[in-house]
Amino acid sequence: MSDKIRGTIAVLVGVFALVQGFILYSAGRVDWHLWTEVVAGILLILVGVWRIKRTPYDPTSELIK
Secondary structure: OOHHHHHHHHHHHHHHHHHHHHHHHOOOOHOOOHHHHHHHHHHHHHHHHHHHOOOOOHHHHHOOO
């Protein structure tokens, strides 16, 4: 599986975690579950964007130089 697909999946799961955190917040459950969901969602979105934007290592570029 390529990095772009994994990055897209990570972003989608991160958005889902933020939605779950919002649902917990709306229900009035402001405890460690809420903050775990929010932090996990933000981290997953950041890692997903990093994977999507990253250029893969190309070993043949060293041979061309």
